[in-house]
Amino acid sequence: xxxxxxxxxxxxxxxxxxxxxxxxxxxxxxxxxxxxxxxxxxxxxxxxxxxxxxxxxxxxxxxxxxxxxxxxxxxxxxxxxxxxxxxxxxxxxxxxxxxxxxxxxxxxxxxxxxxxxxxxxxxxxxxxxxxxxxxxxxxxxxxxxxxxxxxxxxxxxxxxxxxxxxxxxxxxxxxxxxxxxxxxxxxxxxxxxxxxxxxxxxxxxxxxxxxxxxxxxxxxxxxxxxxxxxxxxxxxxxxxxxxxxxxxxxxxxxxxxxxxxxxxxxxxxxxxxxxxxxxxxxxxxxxxxxxxxxxxxxxxxxxxxxxxxxxxxxxxxxxxxxxxxxxxxxxxxxxxxxxxxxxxxxxxxxxxxxxxxxxxxxxxxxxxxxxxxxxxxxxxxxxxxxxxxxxxxxxxxxxxxxxxxxxxxxxxxxxxxxxxxxxxxxxxxxxxxxxxxxxxxxxxxxxxxxxxxxxxxxxxxxxxxxxxxxxxxxxxxxxxxxxxxxxxxxxxxxxxxxxxxxxxxxxxxxxxxxxxxxxxxxxxxxxxxxxxxxxxxxxxxxxxxxxxxxxxxxxxxxxxxxxxxxxxxxxxxxxxxxxxxxxxxxxxxxxxxxxxxxxxxxxxxxxxxxxxxxxxxxxxxxxxxxxxxxxxxxxxxxxxxxxxxxxxxxxxxxxxxxxxxxxxxxxxxxxxxxxxxxxxxxxxxxxxxxxxxxxxxxxxxxxxxxxxxxxxxxxxxxxxxxxxxxxxxxxxxxxxxxx
Numbered sequence: 001x002x003x004x005x006x007x008x009x010x011x012x013x014x015x016x017x018x019x020x021x022x023x024x025x026x027x028x029x030x031x032x033x034x035x036x037x038x039x040x041x042x043x044x045x046x047x048x049x050x051x052x053x054x055x056x057x058x059x060x061x062x063x064x065x066x067x068x069x070x071x072x073x074x075x076x077x078x079x080x081x082x083x084x085x086x087x088x089x090x091x092x093x094x095x096x097x098x099x100x101x102x103x104x105x106x107x108x109x110x111x112x113x114x115x116x117x118x119x120x121x122x123x124x125x126x127x128x129x130x131x132x133x134x135x136x137x138x139x140x141x142x143x144x145x146x147x148x149x150x151x152x153x154x155x156x157x158x159x160x161x162x163x164x165x166x167x168x169x170x171x172x173x174x175x176x177x178x179x180x181x182x183x184x185x186x187x188x189x190x191x192x193x194x195x196x197x198x199x200x201x202x203x204x205x206x207x208x209x210x211x212x213x214x215x216x217x218x219x220x221x222x223x224x225x226x227x228x229x230x231x232x233x234x235x236x237x238x239x240x241x242x243x244x245x246x247x248x249x250x251x252x253x254x255x256x257x258x259x260x261x262x263x264x265x266x267x268x269x270x271x272x273x274x275x276x277x278x279x280x281x282x283x284x285x286x287x288x289x290x291x292x293x294x295x296x297x298x299x300x301x302x303x304x305x306x307x308x309x310x311x312x313x314x315x316x317x318x319x320x321x322x323x324x325x326x327x328x329x330x331x332x333x334x335x336x337x338x339x340x341x342x343x344x345x346x347x348x349x350x351x352x353x354x355x356x357x358x359x360x361x362x363x364x365x366x367x368x369x370x371x372x373x374x375x376x377x378x379x380x381x382x383x384x385x386x387x388x389x390x391x392x393x394x395x396x397x398x399x400x401x402x403x404x405x406x407x408x409x410x411x412x413x414x415x416x417x418x419x420x421x422x423x424x425x426x427x428x429x430x431x432x433x434x435x436x437x438x439x440x441x442x443x444x445x446x447x448x449x450x451x452x453x454x455x456x457x458x459x460x461x462x463x464x465x466x467x468x469x470x471x472x473x474x475x476x477x478x479x480x481x482x483x484x485x486x487x488x489x490x491x492x493x494x495x496x497x498x499x500x501x502x503x504x505x506x507x508x509x510x511x512x513x514x515x516x517x518x519x520x521x522x523x524x525x526x527x528x529x530x531x532x533x534x535x536x537x538x539x540x541x542x543x544x545x546x547x548x549x550x551x552x553x554x555x556x557x558x559x560x561x562x563x564x565x566x567x568x569x570x571x572x573x574x575x576x577x578x579x580x581x582x583x584x585x586x587x588x589x590x591x592x593x594x595x596x597x598x599x600x601x602x603x604x605x606x607x608x609x610x611x612x613x614x615x616x617x618x619x620x621x622x623x624x625x626x627x628x629x630x631x632x633x634x635x636x637x638x639x640x641x642x643x644x645x646x647x648x649x650x651x652x653x654x655x656x657x658x659x660x661x662x663x664x665x666x667x668x669x670x671x672x673x674x675x676x677x678x679x680x681x682x683x684x685x686x687x688x689x690x691x692x693x694x695x696x697x698x699x700x701x702x703x704x705x706x707x708x709x710x711x712x713x714x715x716x717x718x719x720x721x722x723x724x725x726x727x728x729x730x731x732x733x734x735x736x737x738x739x
Contacts, residue, residue, distance in 0.1 A: 027653035031634075031643075073387060074132045077424050086423040093422035094430025096297040097140050097413050098123075101431065102438050103300040104413070104461060105143050106327065106446065107454040111229060112148035112405060113156060114187055115168045115180075116327050116446075116454075119143045120439055121335040122404040127432035129398040131425040134391035135384040136372035138422045140413035140431065141395055145462045146222055147364055147406050149229050149248075151187060153497045154356040157246045158348040159183045166241050169328035169447075186348055188341045191400040191407075193350070193357035198365065198393030202386045210366045216481040217504040218366055219470045220488030224500055226465035227493055228253075229458060236325070236455030237272035239265025250493045268324050268452050271310070275303050275456035283460060297416040300457045307453035308445065325451040330443040334436065335402040342400065359498055360406055368392055368409030375418055412461060484508050519556030521569050523577070524595060524655060526675055532656040534595070537677075544675030547584035549662045550577045551655055553595040558606030567609065586671060591662035592622050595655050596629040602636050610637075614646050625662065627655045 058066070069076040105119030112118075123142040130141045156163055161179035165171055171180050201207060231253040235242050240263035242256040282299025285292035311326060345353065369388060376383035392408060399407050417427055438446065471489075474482040487507050491500030522536035525543025534551055537543045545551070552573055556562060570592075578589050602610075617624040624646060629637070637643055643651060652658040666673055 027657055029648075029651055029653050031648070072132060073135055073384075073391070074425065077137070081424060081426075086426075089421035089423050090426040091430055093417050093420035093427040095434055096420045097417050097427065098431040098434025099301040100297045100299075100413055100416055101140070101142050101410075102435060102446070103304045103449070103454065103457050105435070106330075106449070107233075107458045107461075108143040108145055108148040109405070110168070110327075110451075110454060111145065111232060111458055112143075112151045112187070113162055113165075113168060114151075114184060114405060115330075117169075117330045117439075117443065118184075118187070118403060118405055120330075120435055120443075121402055122399060122407045123435045124404075124432050124439060125335065125402045126395040126399040126404060126407045127428045127435070130391055130395040131429040131432070133387075133394045134425055134428075135388045136375060136409075137381065137424050138375040138379065138414060138418040138427075139368065139372045139409045140417045141368075141392070141409055141428065142407050142413065143405070144364075144367070144408055144410050145229050145458065145465070146225050146367070147360060147408060149225050149232075150356065150360050150363065150497060151190065151405060152232075153248050154359070155183060155186050155190065155348075158352055159186055160246070163243075163245055167325070167328055167451075169330065182347065185341050186353070187405040188338050188400055188403070189345050190353050190357055190360070191396055191405050192342045193353055194361050194364070194406045195393050195396035195400055197357060197361040198396055199390055200393075201361070201365070202389030202391075202393055205386050207365075207369070207385055207389055210362065210369065213362060213366050213505060214481070214484065214508050215370075216470075216474055216478075216484040217488050217501075217508050218363070219467045220485035220504060221363070221492055221497075221501050222367075223466045223468070223471075223485075224489045224492030225497060226462040228497065229462045233455040233458045236451040237269060237276075237459070239263075239268030239272075239325075239452070248496055265324075268450075271307075271324065271450065272452035272456050275307075275453055276460055278306075279303055279456055279460040283464070293419060297420065299460075303453045303456060304446070304449050307450040308448055311448045311450065327447050327449050327451065327454070330447045332440065332443045334439055335404070337401060338403050339401045356498075359501065363501070364406065364408035365389065365392070367411070371409045371411060371414050375414060378418070412464060480511050484511065513561065516556055516559075517561040518565050519554065519562050521555060521566070521573070522553045523573055524551035524553055524593075525677065526656075526659070528675075532654070534655045534659070542677050544677050545577075545580075546659065546663060546666075546673050546675055547581040548586040548589060548666055548671060548673060549591045549593065549659060550574060550589050551593040551595065551659060553598065555598045557601035557603075558599055558609060559601065559603040560605035563605045563609045570613075584673075584676065586673065588620075589622050590666060590669070591625055591658075592617055593625045593627060593655060593658045593662065595627050596633060597627070599633055600630050602633050607636060607640055607642065610642060611640075611645065623650065623662075623665075625650045625652065625658045627652045627658045 058070075062070075065075065065079070069079070101123040102120065105123045106116040107119070109116050109119030109122070126141055130139075134141070159179065159182055161175070162183040165176050165180055168180055171177050201209070227250070228248050231250070232244075232248070234257070238257070238261075240260055242253070242260060244252060244256060279299045282292075282296055282302065286296060311324075369385070372383055372388055396404075396406060399405070417431075420427075471482065471485055474485055484504055484507055488500055488504030491503040493500070522538070523545070524534040525537040525540065525545045527533045527535055527540060527543055535543055536553070537545065550573065552570060554566060558566070574589055574592070581587075581589060614624055626646065629651065634643075652661070663673065
């Protein structure tokens with residue numbers, strides 16, 4: 001290609017003019033930083049200062065009623081309650097959920113291995129207390145299926161004798177009475193520990209720990225647990241008992257049901273199957289005809305009424321008529337005080353109960369808060385997250401004082417509460433007293449409910465927790481999340497509840513660590529239409545790069561787990577980019593620009609990595625340049641004087657500023673470079689060894705900044721890198737200039 005010769009003096013004038021333009025347009029990097037309150041190291045400082053400022057504001061502006069509302073949240077919504085508009089909505093919603101929770105609570109208590117009345121207790125006082133201290137306006141609190149399974153699966157191994165009790169409501173043998181009493185005490189003690197954990201998490205603002213349980217993990221766990229619960233209740237449909245011992249494994253259930261299939265009682269089986277179909281109609285009928293949504297909450301009560309009618313009218317509980325099993329004795333009256341049961345914890349001990357309490361608290365907390373957040377978004381109000389956790393803790397304290405096992409927010413009942421038009425927690429107050437009315441006057445009636453009705457209620461209730469559509473969705477969007485879902489699902493289903501959850505959580509944490517240990521990185525190129533915009537060349541194939549100038553982005557924090565991986569990635573990128581630059585006529589990389597925008601945190605290993613990178617680049621004749629580091633990162637740099645080691649002039653606000661500067665320096669070295677995409681033909685660029693040359697017209701048209709060639713350059717003795725001739729160092733930017 002033809003070369004055009006330029007006068008050396010005019011060449012120098014052009015270079016100085018272009019340098020002046022570059023330095024004039026360079027953005028100023030703000031070296032003086034205030035404390036960044038977004039970094040993980042400053043979390044405690046942020047909480048302290050935020051709490052302090054709020055306390056000062058409260059002391060200056062709050063009234064007595066504001067202080068009372070802070071400690072008793074119900075006063076906040078009572079002050080603004082629209083009685084004429086909302087009272088009917090809350091009453092209807094409360095009655096609907098009350099009718100739903102009575103049979104559900106009895107079923108779930110039985111699933112937990114406790115007397116049926118414990119489920120009614122769990123829907124009485126906890127509902128009333130949550131109404132006073134909870135922040136969600138539509139959350140329905142009470143016994144739930146997954147918690148019942150966790151309690152049964154973890155407490156029965158600690159109290160093995162309870163496995164021989166077929167019906168906790170009708171125990172008469174003295175040994176079994178003592179065993180059931182011991183089991184009941186353990187359930188109350190577990191509820192007390194869970195209440196302490198709940199309240200502690202809320203007071204200490206530790207709700208973020210639930211983020212270690214992803215929706216994929218919980219979705220797989222709840223799906224596996226739902227099938228396990230349904231299998232446990234299927235014995236009431238077929239009409240014969242199975243001996244599972246401490247196992248909850250699918251293969252053991254199948255084996256037990258198969259071995260005793262000859263004991264099938266056709267009366268109970270037909271009745272139970274009919275109940276399942278009826279409940280499914282009540283639940284899903286709205287999909288066919290929308291007005292049926294108003295009867296959804298009455299399905300469980302309807303089944304109980306039909307079962308009671310069959311018992312009273314048809315005498316089906318009599319031996320001559322098939323002797324279908326009924327619930328049995330349910331004590332009348334409100335719950336007694338059980339705070340004296342909390343201690344001593346001897347059999348089982350506190351250390352034996354604590355792991356189960358932690359699992360129950362994690363699962364319940366994630367389930368309840370996720371429902372509450374969704375309801376708050378749907379109804380347009382803000383959920384006070386930590387106050388909500390404290391409210392659930394206080395509700396469990398009240399439950400542990402009144403014969404209740406652990407309670408939390410329910411998916412199905414919260415949906416019914418919201419669809420019925422609940423506006424405030426007053427609906428929970430109404431629901432609690434509906435259950436209270438049943439406890440005072442109707443327990444003798446519900447004592448004759450057939451067990452197959454309760455089993456059908458549980459089976460249909462937990463079937464909605466099987467989230468196979470979530471598995472299909474995860475398969476489409478993220479295979480790693482799908483792996484977590486499968487591990488949680490199959491671990492729960494084929495091994496045990498706690499092991500399945502543990503495997504899934506461990507796998508989720510390992511994958512999170514894997515993603516941070518091998519972070520995403522990108523080689524950047526300039527978007528032709530953007531001029532100053534630099535993006536990943538794989539995402540934008542037309543993005544243009546400058547031979548000899550590698551722009552590289554790190555998309556993660558810099559810490560001990562990913563330093564080695566980043567070293568390898570930068571080295572590989574430099575090797576490939578050097579080969580590409582050679583093809584374009586530039587012998588090596590002269591500038592390595594690292595975009596630090598995504599790097600919001602750096603630890604000591606990350607600092608060592610950047611220090612070593614400075615020396616490694618100098619050894620190869622490469623100048624390291626950093627673009628747009630965050631405030632936390634710069635503050636860490638200042639502590640070890642890293643900006644002075646690198647040179648403050650080599651820290652830029654934008655990648656474009658850094659690239660513009662590097663182009664100018666390449667021009668001083670005798671290179672005239674044009675931006676090219678990877679697939680472009682070699683540009684018209686030359687390395688000037690003896691005399692200056694001017695770029696051709698085609699080269700000028702491709703480059704937005706084509707630095708003019710300079711007089712001869714001298715090779716640096718270290719690593720073969722270029723060194724400016726004496727007298728040209730004045731063109732290097734100075735920290736006192738405009739940046």
